[in-house]
Amino acid sequence: xxxxxxxxxxxxxxxxxxxLILFTVATVFPVVMVVxxxxxxxxxxxxxxxxxxxxxxxxxFKDVVGHQLFARQLLNSLIASVGTTIVGVFLACTAAYAxxxxxxxxxxxxxxxxxxxxxxxxxxxxxPLYVLMDKLGLLDQVLGLxxxxxxxxxxxCVWMLKGYFxxxxxxxxxxxxxxxxxxFRIFYGIVLPLSRPAIAVTALFSFMTAWNEFILAxxxxxxxxxxxxxxxxQHYVGEHTTEWGHFAAGAILVSxxxxxxxxxxxxxxxxxxxxxxxxx
Amino acid sequence: xxxxxxxxxxxxxxxxxxRSAPQxxxxxxxxxxxxxxxxxxxxxxxxxxxxxVLSLFVRARNLRAREAMMTAAAAQVEQFAAAxxxxxxxxxxxxxxxxxxxxxAYVISESVVTSTKYPFLKSLRVAVHSEKRxxxxxxxxxxxxxxxxxxxxxxxxxxxxxxxxxxxxxxPPRLLAVAPLQGAGRTRAAVLVFTPDPRPAPLPSAVWLVxxxxxxxxxxxxxxxxxxxxxxxxxxxxxxxxxxxxxxxPLVGAVGPPLASPLPWLVGAAVVVGAIAVAGMKGYGARLAxxxxxxxxAASYIAPALLGMAVLVLVPFVVGVGMAFFDHRHxxxxxxxxxNFVEILSGGGHKITDPLNFWFTLAVTLAWTFLNxxxxxxxxxxxxxxxxxPWLQLKGIYRVLLIIPWAVPNYITALIWKGMFHQxxxxxxxxxxxxxxxxxxxxxxxxxxxxxxxVTNTWLGFPFMMVIALGALxxxxxxxxxxxxxxxxxxxxxxxxxxxPLLRPxxxxxxTLGCIWTFNQFNIIYLVSRxxxxxxxxxxxxxxxxxxxxxxxxxxxAAAYAVLIFLVLLGWSWVxxxxxxxxxxxxx
Numbered sequence: 001x002x003x004x005x006x007x008x009x010x011x012x013x014x015x016x017x018x019x020l021i022l023f024t025v026a027t028v029f030p031v032v033m034v035v036x037x038x039x040x041x042x043x044x045x046x047x048x049x050x051x052x053x054x055x056x057x058x059x060x061f062k063d064v065v066g067h068q069l070f071a072r073q074l075l076n077s078l079i080a081s082v083g084t085t086i087v088g089v090f091l092a093c094t095a096a097y098a099x100x101x102x103x104x105x106x107x108x109x110x111x112x113x114x115x116x117x118x119x120x121x122x123x124x125x126x127x128p129l130y131v132l133m134d135k136l137g138l139l140d141q142v143l144g145l146x147x148x149x150x151x152x153x154x155x156x157c158v159w160m161l162k163g164y165f166x167x168x169x170x171x172x173x174x175x176x177x178x179x180x181x182x183x184f185r186i187f188y189g190i191v192l193p194l195s196r197p198a199i200a201v202t203a204l205f206s207f208m209t210a211w212n213e214f215i216l217a218x219x220x221x222x223x224x225x226x227x228x229x230x231x232x233x234q235h236y237v238g239e240h241t242t243e244w245g246h247f248a249a250g251a252i253l254v255s256x257x258x259x260x261x262x263x264x265x266x267x268x269x270x271x272x273x274x275x276x277x278x279x280x
Numbered sequence: 281x282x283x284x285x286x287x288x289x290x291x292x293x294x295x296x297x298x299r300s301a302p303q304x305x306x307x308x309x310x311x312x313x314x315x316x317x318x319x320x321x322x323x324x325x326x327x328x329x330x331x332x333v334l335s336l337f338v339r340a341r342n343l344r345a346r347e348a349m350m351t352a353a354a355a356q357v358e359q360f361a362a363a364x365x366x367x368x369x370x371x372x373x374x375x376x377x378x379x380x381x382x383x384x385a386y387v388i389s390e391s392v393v394t395s396t397k398y399p400f401l402k403s404l405r406v407a408v409h410s411e412k413r414x415x416x417x418x419x420x421x422x423x424x425x426x427x428x429x430x431x432x433x434x435x436x437x438x439x440x441x442x443x444x445x446x447x448x449x450x451x452p453p454r455l456l457a458v459a460p461l462q463g464a465g466r467t468r469a470a471v472l473v474f475t476p477d478p479r480p481a482p483l484p485s486a487v488w489l490v491x492x493x494x495x496x497x498x499x500x501x502x503x504x505x506x507x508x509x510x511x512x513x514x515x516x517x518x519x520x521x522x523x524x525x526x527x528x529x530p531l532v533g534a535v536g537p538p539l540a541s542p543l544p545w546l547v548g549a550a551v552v553v554g555a556i557a558v559a560g561m562k563g564y565g566a567r568l569a570x571x572x573x574x575x576x577x578a579a580s581y582i583a584p585a586l587l588g589m590a591v592l593v594l595v596p597f598v599v600g601v602g603m604a605f606f607d608h609r610h611x612x613x614x615x616x617x618x619x620n621f622v623e624i625l626s627g628g629g630h631k632i633t634d635p636l637n638f639w640f641t642l643a644v645t646l647a648w649t650f651l652n653x654x655x656x657x658x659x660x661x662x663x664x665x666x667x668x669x670p671w672l673q674l675k676g677i678y679r680v681l682l683i684i685p686w687a688v689p690n691y692i693t694a695l696i697w698k699g700m701f702h703q704x705x706x707x708x709x710x711x712x713x714x715x716x717x718x719x720x721x722x723x724x725x726x727x728x729x730x731x732x733x734x735v736t737n738t739w740l741g742f743p744f745m746m747v748i749a750l751g752a753l754x755x756x757x758x759x760x761x762x763x764x765x766x767x768x769x770x771x772x773x774x775x776x777x778x779x780x781p782l783l784r785p786x787x788x789x790x791x792t793l794g795c796i797w798t799f800n801q802f803n804i805i806y807l808v809s810r811x812x813x814x815x816x817x818x819x820x821x822x823x824x825x826x827x828x829x830x831x832x833x834x835x836x837x838a839a840a841y842a843v844l845i846f847l848v849l850l851g852w853s854w855v856x857x858x859x860x861x862x863x864x865x866x867x868x
């Protein structure tokens with residue numbers, strides 16, 4: 001089971017592979033069905049289990065992209081995600097650096113606050129945020145979504161970046177200090193350039209999180225012009241309509257970029273997650 | 281979770297000594313046992329006196345409140361009666377209809393009928409004008425009958441001036457207000473039936489005082505017995521919380537006006553927070569001010585993020601917690617004290633088997649969390665062990681494919697599975713059909729619906745655990761297995777006594793995280809089963825959401841739900857943290 005020292009028999013190997021293949025097929029199956037649906041004509045969910053599309057067509061993709069509000073909704077998604085990322089990373093950089101390098105009263109306490117905040121159930125903030133946004137007239141506005149997403153993005157970025165800053169050797173900074181560099185000079189002249197990859201990774205994660213967010217967007221927007229793409233997708237298969245073809249095509253368009261990102265960044269995510277903690 | 285291996289099964293290495301139980305910096309309290317006993321006695325006596333005084337105070341206040349309510353009802357019924365005298369029955373009834381708490385308005389327009397056969401038998405035959413019925417109908421309400429008979433004008437007695445108000449305990453409790461009408465020799469009366477406010481304000485200041493006293497006593501006790509400080513503080517705190525609640529509980533059923541102003545609560549909260557701050561952080565403020573100057577670099581670096589957090593997180597958080605103490609209906613907020621919490625924790629009048637009952641939802645949530653984390657961990661661990669075999673080819677491909685569920689955005693996952701569980705077209709029923717199983721209507725019974733949710737979330741979540749376990753397995757040196765082989769350990773023994781304990785440090789945080797994620801897993805429930813059938817598969821977060829956005833915008837109640845969820849999670853991770861801290865260092 002766990003040792004690596006015994007040589008397995010051929011039968012054991014074959015069995016293991018058979019099991020793995022079966023399990024993998026079962027795992028990938030739902031995704032394959034979506035790909036199939038996106039390429040098959042008709043809006044009904046497939047009736048056969050074969051992965052080959054029936055009456056192959058690209059019509060669903062054309063429909064989804066050709067929708068008159070698609071560009072607008074794509075823009076909404078992009079603005080919300082990019083805006084969140086900028087707010088999160090910009091505010092978090094300095095704070096993460098301070099948490100990583102300085103020891104000051106409240107150090108532990110503030111770090112804990114940033115951690116606990118990520119434990120809030122979304123609904124705890126969602127309801128007051130909804131009321132506040134309503135009062136401020138920010139419902140149905142992308143700016144509102146940026147602010148709402150930032151509530152999770154900031155603590156997340158702080159924890160991720162702090163983890164990375166911790167790995168940068170202090171000796172570099174000490175050397176610079178001896179050479180007479182100011183604190184701030186050290187920060188933007190040495191630390192930031194060194195951690196460029198880390199900042200990129202953190203930024204991409206914030207982007208992905210905002211890009212994939214669904215329930216807040218669907219609660220805070222009610223006009224079709226203000227929807228983000230996840231909300232649009234959900235409406236394809238909502239209570240009254242079941243346009244599975246459109247949903248499948250849209251799902252592929254929306255998730256391909258983030259899935260690619262995910263595979264590139266996955267290793268860093270595990271490291272960041274186990275260092276701090278992130279809201280699901 | 282799965283069976284957890286105790287520290288006793290640790291591999292060869294000796295645990296880092298049996299560390300004595302962590303001692304939170306033993307305070308220098310009075311060590312003389314006599315002084316200690318005296319202090320405890322003082323504290324208890326003081327507490328007892330406080331409780332007695334408070335009880336009396338509470339009782340007096342409630343009586344006053346009740347008096348006020350009855351006076352108000354009397355005034356109203358008198359006004360009503362005057363209007364009836366002026367304008368007849370119909371219009372005033374129309375007008376009075378909307379008043380708060382009013383159940384019914386009668387005008388009794390017929391008189392005492394004396395039996396012709398037996399003159400000593402008298403019965404009150406009345407006609408009722410109410411909003412529902414016009415015209416004559418014998419009065420069937422015994423209690424109203426009694427009030428009219430003894431009040432207004434007695435059956436044969438002299439007329440009594442002024443209105444009569446009577447509180448009927450029910451159930452359901454009612455407040456009956458009767459005023460005589462100036463009729464020509466007939467017994468006529470105007471009757472208003474109110475619903476008394478069932479739950480008076482639970483005496484905020486009193487409760488807060490009890491709690492403060494509890495806190496003070498707990499601190500005192502802690503000083504006296506430094507060793508068991510945490511336990512004592514906890515027990516005292518609990519005890520006094522219980523005292524406070526016990527004090528309030530019988531009064532909750534009594535009658536009183538709604539609390540109009542949150543001011544006493546705010547003052548009480550400020551006092552408690554202040555007391556805790558003073559007790560817990562003596563000199564902290566000064567240190568902080570000093571520290572700000574000393575660490576101005578650090579402060580300037582953190583300030584932007586803290587400011588952002590204050591605006592974006594702290595404000596909504598405070599507003600959210602504050603909202604939990606208000607009742608929001610039809611666009612207006614009314615201060616409700618702890619009523620939202622009482623409503624939730626008491627089940628809100630729903631049976632324990634009713635999905636609207638908090639405890640039912642909590643049970644579903646716990647089952648949901650446990651099952652999911654269990655499946656995530658076991659499947660993830662199993663797959664990691666299989667993929668770890670050194671002779672296995674194509675590892676990379678399997679790994680990439682098996683992570684797909686994690687990479688797909690989870691709302692898409694949920695919608696896909698929702699489609700796959702479709703009774704008619706869904707792939708799941710199709711596969712089952714191949715085994716000769718008749719199509720299942722997944723969302724029409726609790727167990728199938730719950731299963732659908734769990735299957736979806738298991739699919740979604742096992743790759744995370746698998747990746748964590750793979751990473752951790754890589755860091756286990758293979759020579760310890762060789763040593764185990766030499767010692768003749770079976771594979772199962774190797775697994776339970778080497779692999780599992782060595783995986784623990786990596787798996788424990790992942791499981792903690794997984795529990796929190798699953799507990800708050802909104803999307804799956806909301807999109808897959810939508811709580812069907814009849815809301816039974818809702819978990820706490822979706823329930824809170826529905827109260828806020830789908831059941832009449834009860835923001836206050838939803839906020840109270842959210843606060844409770846937060847407290848549950850906070851408590852849970854605190855315990856978890858302690859456990860982790862107590863066991864860490866053993867396997868390092």
